[in-house]
Amino acid sequence: MSKIICSAAIQGAHKIVSMAEVKCDEALEKWGPDQNIGFPNTTYYLPVIYAMLGTPVETLGNAREVLNKCKTLLPAIVKDESWLPSLDSALEAGMSTLFAEEILEAIKYLEKPDCYTKTEDPLIDNIWLGAADDVIMRKRGVEFVDGSAPGFAIILGAAPTTEIAVKIAIELQEKNLYVLMCADHDGKTMSEQLIEAGVQIGWSTRLVSFGQSYTAGVFAVGFAVRAAMSFGGIKPGDFDGNLLFCRGGIFAFIITLGAITEEWVANAAGAINWGVPIIADAPAPKLVVPEICDYELITGDISHDQIVQKAIDVRGLKIKISKIDIPMSYGPAFEGERIRKEDLYFECGGGKTLGVELTVSKDMSEVEDGKIEIIGPDIDEVKEGGSLPFGILIEVAGRQMQPDFEPILERQIHHLVNYIQGVMHIGQRSIMWLRIGKAAAEKGFLLKHLGKVIHAKYHQEFSNIVDKVQVTIYTKEKKVRELLESAKNVYVQRDKRVEGMVDETEETFYSCTLCQSFAPSHVCIITPERTGMCGAYNWLDCKASNEINPTGPNQPIAKGECFDTVKGQWKKINDFVSRASGRKVEKVNAYSLMEFPMTACGCFECVATILPMCNGVMVVNRDFMGMTPSGMKFTTLAGLAGGGNQTPGFLGISKHYICSRKFIKAEGGLKRVVWLPKMLKEEISGLIKPICEDIGIPDFLDMIADETVGFTEEEILPFLQEKGHPALAMGALI
Amino acid sequence: MRIDIPRVAYTGTIKEITLGRNKNKITIGGESCYPFHLFEGTMPNPPKIAMEVYDSAPEDWPDSAMEPFADVVDDPVAWARKCIDVYGAEMIALQMASTDPNGKNIPADKAAAIAKKVSDEIEVPLIIWGCENVDKDTEVLRSICEICEGRDLIIGPVVEGNYRAIGATAIAYNHTVIASTPIDINLAKQLNILLGNLNVPDDKIIIDPSIGPIGYGLEYTYSVMERIRVAALTQEDERLQYPIILNLAKEVWKIKEVNVSETEAPLYGHKKSRGVLFEALTAQCMLMAGANILIMRHPEAIGLVKESIKDLMNS
Incomplete structure (x- = not known):
């Protein structure tokens, strides 16, 4: 782990733990050690502490004991030029940070019971929702488990402008992600920016204003650890079990907007324990820790229009597409449909024109999910009964994707396209034949809709192997010929691969x-x-x-x-x-x-x-x-x-x-x-x-x-x- | 000469599952032998019968099935109470038939209110059965799980298309799920694996292998159940060692042989006895194949089957 990150994390952790100690001692003085503390409506006490240590913090006295433990966990501040702090020390610093922050937040609830709204949505005079109670956690947690919400984004700081804040929020919302917001940057917070722009926030719109301070970030972790205990059957105190469940099952990431403070780094180090990666708009050293996960844990210097996509790529979120946006009906019922000459509006391939279909796998960085491009004229530029050369190139990327799966995906084109009402598909590879009926053309069906169908269906049916799909359709003779030539090479390679496989060499x-x-x-x-x-x-x-x-x-x-x-x-x-x-x-x-x-x-x-x-x-x-x-x-x-x-x-x-x-x-x-x-x-x-x-x-x-x-x-x-x-x-x- | 009676070498046991809450808990499963092979192993918990209650008055029942409940069919709570108080029902199965999008299509919140009311008014374990439309069931069963938190319901059918949504909700609110598959041992096993991967606890899963009544595919159900039990008890197939439930009454009472009148088909015999016997015999066959819970309708059919269970357990 980078020395800068480690020493910043340790430094930040020391600050936060000391702050908690001061606050806790003040409170002890005022209320005594038997004073009850806790978050509203939860049976998990202070959830991160309970989940990780198995210790139920019910009183200020209990809190003080946890802080004493934090002191022993905290590594020494990095002073010596030659000393290289270990990854473990930074992770432990991060963990103590979260414990200390839970205590800070609990004392906040004690001192000022109305500091948070304790509701699902903001109130007129208070926009800060605070810790999610068990009712919210169950109701929303189900969505993470059943996949209707693919994960959550924790946002620290504020965007440079309100417009950028809105854009990022909407982009995350469109992906059905929960957006959990905390911390300020230069006195501004993303939650306030959204309200300023008239965006409705709260649990019901999935834009959650946890709190103004970075310490409210611990509510996000508290949500995840409770989900692990509630849905994963993880027992309180099962430190490793909880970390592993969240790494594998809860797709969370942090986006930081604005200069990264030591306190933020300490929080990030805490979250890294659960495999939560950090994507920053500010410069930050790249961090990969194979012991925790196979993706980058810290990625810096990402522009605001790239930051959401980057986060999704890094954490490997699966995108769900429920509706295929085409002007025709779609389903197996239309598979056997024939388009006869009298009904024909347009055709390609089938010996009439050049035709070729190719699915290839690419690196994650080379594919832009959902990009559908048509190079050359589309059907609306062709007269009835016309034809065009046709080449379709489908580029897919995925963590589990293997070149061996290319032909299998490619073979799906036939039935996926045939499922479109008013479209007939025959053959495959360079002997494909596509016919589009008059009725479909009248309803505004275009070749680009083939791309939409394939993009959606690849995601729906092959989500385990496909993360990104990009489709390019060529209708210019020269381009189609180029694609055909490269496709032929691919076909030859594939056939050789299959022919070359023998039982003796496969285990x-x-x-x-x-x-x-x-x-x-x-x-x-x-x-x-x-x-x-x-x-x-x-x-x-x-x-x-x-x-x-x-x-x-x-x-x-x-x-x-x-x-x-x-x-x-x-x-x-x-x-x-x-x-x-x-x-x-x-x-x-x-x-x-x-x-x-x-x-x-x-x-x-x-x-x-x-x-x-x-x-x-x-x-x-x-x-x-x-x-x-x-x-x-x-x-x-x-x-x-x-x-x-x-x-x-x-x-x-x-x-x-x-x-x-x-x-x-x-x-x-x-x-x-x-x-x-x-x-x-x-x-x-x-x-x-x-x-x-x-x-x-x-x-x-x-x-x-x-x-x-x-x-x-x-x-x-x-x-x-x-x-x-x-x-x-x-x-x-x- | 001494004769050694051959014995099956069992290696597994069906999981014991406790249903319901407070003092009215019922335990099912736990058998270490084939159904009623009491000479080879034990069946600590005899099979149970759950009586059907519908969320609204049924429209397509023959008179003979309607007759015992004619005074309560408009009120699910009264119906459930009658089943318990008059007919001694040990469990109730509330069929949410009117949620069907092709029928009355009542909304999820309304359905949930009915389920809540029934669950508030009865003490025996309550099964909630959806309308068997994947999407509508997801919506309805999720609402019911939420609103009935702490009632330890048994909810189903959970199928491949909605197991994540319903399974996760059931975990959150601590209900038991009925894993339903279309008469196929491998699909049954696969769904149990998937529910396990979702972290649904082992003591919260019941298998529904799907049923065809006598004359309508009973033998398929029978042989799949038989195979599930063989795999569970002799082949260490852990993902099949769950109790089995069969929602049989609604399948039996809709078949032609039960509904056709005596004038139309004089050879079929007395109409009422026909229905009762079809139901009782279907249930009886399912007992022999390894059923742990039977969802039944007619009190007379239930009486026959209960008696048979008693006899078999004492044999």
Whole structure:
């Protein structure tokens, strides 16, 4: 910790504690040690002292004892040039400051019972509300816990002008934050500035005028520690528990307006204990303390138009958006809507014009949340039936954001845009196609509204990973082309990343128990090389899903010791499946059809099963309605493979898994496949090519029989023999 | 020859939860075996029945259900008193049906006043059940929590969409919450985890697995409850070791088989007995699946189920 800050904090703490001692001794003289003191209507005594020390201060005598303790806590004033005070000493100085201030404020209540209004809103002759009583604390505290108020800002001092004060207050109010104001700067306070400007203040408008002095800042801390005790189940005297609860659960920060005094620094040092960062308009040395939190605790020299955003960035507040501001209705009901030629007002992409969509992650400082920019003409400048080149660049930033989540967010564009009434979206990446209907254009729908939708929905649905979203839409050919080129590079990188992932190098696999509602003992294990059988979840999706919803159906499993590399069996995977299946499935081979195969729910894309006469395996997809050489249609096979039972010889899989190097590796892999419906062959032909090359038979697909060859084993066997299918020469399947 | 009767190896216990206040506290849960497997473990607290009271006179009830309460349906307090004084109700469940935005849509403060009045006038534990509209329930249940501070209410349904708001309010005013999920063990567990993360204490959570009456999905509820109990009692699944509540009467009494007249469907038999039996049998099945609290309507159905509980506890 910076020496200047430490010594200022210690200096300030000494001043405040001495002041409290003087006041306390005077009061003792006047009223005696048994005189009751306290804040109005609270069962938490002097809350900071009670929360941190477990000591209920009920009398002046008790207060004096706490002050004696403060004296022992207080580090010596820094005089010696060479002595470097430790972080702990500054934090302790801060803590003593808060204790002393609570006593100062309690004596104020004793001396002048009307010094504060004891109401929720200011009175005509007194604007200072003082400590929040338990009723206010409960009522407002609920909002912090349930997220309707994302946090609170403690403001010390006053803005240089009334206009700036109003601007800062409104900006904080718009973010639903509580603004707790105290302390003066050059005799002015922010509370007075707001009243001067005709702004209504009080708990009901979330602009709270605690008090005129900096000592009233302790009411804010008193609010937080009581919330921890009331909502967090933290016991009085649980020093560390209280600090940790507030650091993790109560999003508070301090904004200082005006020159920073030693007393302010002492208060700030106190607040830092709870992980409350300070954002100052005056110059201040930067402070980072990894032991307390991962963000900067002190940031100085921030301009007044940046200060609120900076505070939100630093403390990592989650912004809530409840309404999407567009002229059309929005919801899943409009997803399947088609815009036909007769209804078409405008279109882009889809081979008609250039079209591209890209979501990328950026550093927090590079993204301005809510910024939506359109470069080029919008729909209102286009005639009916017109079109434009189209490129949308979505830049997101977040503390939990990872580049791996980019494609997952990007894939959302499709349904998020389709949910808009009167808008149709097809495809993705550079094959996207967007149509906007006449009705939407009439109602004033513009391309920039796409940005609004994506900004709002990314925040609503992915708040765990996304903190900031900025959208740029290009409709000028040259700009779109530039974006397209850079997007292509990104796509290539992403595809390589997914292709390059193998089960051997990832230590964590994911579970999926989404389908347990109808297949209670089924547990999907999703590995980089074995995607979920429904085709909807690959390993990266599960990773993101877990990040977004940590208690949800996709849980990370450290795979543990590998029992069998060929069949794909791991210790921790077995343990997990056993537990999650209610002990019904004890062992799973991720790559085997015949021995402890993975169970299936009912939503698999394909079923793989054995054809004993051909010594091979067939795979049939859900869309294939005809008979198969196994003597069963898909529906019958599905009944055998599904339901969460391990049935050797029947396996529910995704199409993608057929093209994996781990596909039924235990039984010899792709070479075992003797029959596939033609439509499935065509669908996977691109993906399967490298695997065919791998096994040294580049035209392997042509050796696989399909319905044009036959519907029974007898019919296809001669074909396989003629082609010299490798399965015929492999070891017996059964 | 001696025969060893196989026994289930239990590893867990259902949490014991005390409801209500002062002298009229009721404890539920605490069982260390499957329902009524008294030869394998203990059930220290037999299942309880809460009698329904509506916040305003119901309009769609068959006469047979209405008849016992005809003189009190316009006054929730009198209704609740009658349940306690005449029918010996151990708990009351106040259904806030008229808060439904698609129905009477009474405002939250009015609803809260009704709840407060009932809670002031009765001494037994009081369950408050919302209209099952996520947003309206949030508003109504929060107001009720606030105004009824210190009454130790049991409030629900708390669902994924409003668990933070209602859960936090319940913590602040010290009420018990009913964690409600749509017939799915994993969702039930997840909601309990989320409530735990919010710091709702363990002795303030009751599971509502959702119910379909006989003929309308009872077997789904049954099997989910069964699985919840298996996981809780034999698989150390701590986040499922909570008592279970079922709000069954309002589901039973709206089904066709209970409401259709004898002239329309002569084969269905006597209309009143039909309703009573549908309710009693649905309740009976839920007892066997592990219910701790049953919210019921008809005094005769309640009588049958109470008797059955007594028999089972003494078997």
